[in-house]
Amino acid sequence: MAKLYRSREGEATAVDTKSQLTTLGSETAPGPLLVPSGVSKLVQVIIASMENFAAATGYSAFIRLEGSGLPDGPEVIGCLAGGVPVATGGNASAKAIVVPFKACKVTPGNEILIFAEMAGTDVGQVSVGVTLVFQ
Amino acid sequence: MTKTMTFEGDLATVDSATGLTTQGSVTAPSNVIPAGVTKIDAIVAAAGAEGLADGSAVFFIRLGGGAVQGGEQTIMISAGGRIAVQSGSDAGPSVCTALVLEDVDIAVRASDTIRVQAEMAGSDLGTGHVVVTLIFA
Numbered sequence: 115m116a117k118l119y120r121s122r123e124g125e126a127t128a129v130d131t132k133s134q135l136t137t138l139g140s141e142t143a144p145g146p147l148l149v150p151s152g153v154s155k156l157v158q159v160i161i162a163s164m165e166n167f168a169a170a171t172g173y174s175a176f177i178r179l180e181g182s183g184l185p186d187g188p189e190v191i192g193c194l195a196g197g198v199p200v201a202t203g204g205n206a207s208a209k210a211i212v213v214p215f216k217a218c219k220v221t222p223g224n225e226i227l228i229f230a231e232m233a234g235t236d237v238g239q240v241s242v243g244v245t246l247v248f249q
Numbered sequence: 250m251t252k253t254m255t256f257e258g259d260l261a262t263v264d265s266a267t268g269l270t271t272q273g274s275v276t277a278p279s280n281v282i283p284a285g286v287t288k289i290d291a292i293v294a295a296a297g298a299e300g301l302a303d304g305s306a307v308f309f310i311r312l313g314g315g316a317v318q319g320g321e322q323t324i325m326i327s328a329g330g331r332i333a334v335q336s337g338s339d340a341g342p343s344v345c346t347a348l349v350l351e352d353v354d355i356a357v358r359a360s361d362t363i364r365v366q367a368e369m370a371g372s373d374l375g376t377g378h379v380v381v382t383l384i385f386a
Binding site for chain 2: 116117118119120121123124125137138139140142150160161162163164165166167168198201202203204205206207208209210212239240241242243244245249
């Protein structure tokens with residue numbers, strides 16, 4: 115079976131708060147991310163994330179995968195950490211990370227909810243994009 | 250058999266699917282899947298912005314068109330962020346190296362066309378720039 119790539123993105127704007135990723139750029143309401151038919155496992159998770167450097171502080175960030183599409187329960191994956199000593203001059207880019215999963219079971223037709231969260235201190239905003247790779 | 254296909258383009262606005270249809274000096278490269286291949290085996294992609302505006306954003310690509318089986322495929326590539334510097338200071342550069350995805354395994358139909366698009370999502374960081382290489386096998 116070939117692989118299928120499904121994505122969502124959004125922002126975490128408060129510390130220690132689950133923020134669901136529900137959009138995909140120009141698609142403001144793509145609907146629930148359902149496990150495609152014909153697949154049996156999640157084999158990779160691709161995560162792109164970066165802060166906006168609006169506060170002179172540091173943080174870490176991670177994503178949560180939840181929902182009935184994951185019969186073995188939720189998964190949590192760290193993706194970013196950093197900070198800036200002044201609120202006048204942060205500037206960075208980072209390529210996405212590719213997280214390998216050997217065989218995370220999924221249930222076709224069921225939903226996977228994706229959340230982003232920042233921890234540590236509130237840096238202002240963290241943009242997070244997640245791609246789930248099914249096979 | 251391995252064949253490559255590269256497209257690049259600029260993202261003028263946030264949350265707007267933008268077709269990548271050029272290749273520098275080649276203004277209209279072919280988007281027809283080469284004969285004899287069955288899948289996208291690897292992807293090399295880089296995306297970033299010059300950072301003319303504050304905020305944070307992610308960059309992703311969309312692969313669609315008649316050649317792509319299993320529906321449109323969306324893949325996150327990178328993310329960027331910036332905040333304005335003090336008056337009189339210069340901002341540092343922000344460079345994102347390419348992401349290389351191996352064993353991509355997206356099924357395609359040879360001799361049909363592929364649509365490659367990119368988007369910046371989140372804050373509008375200015376003009377985004379994206380280059381994508383598809384490696385077929």
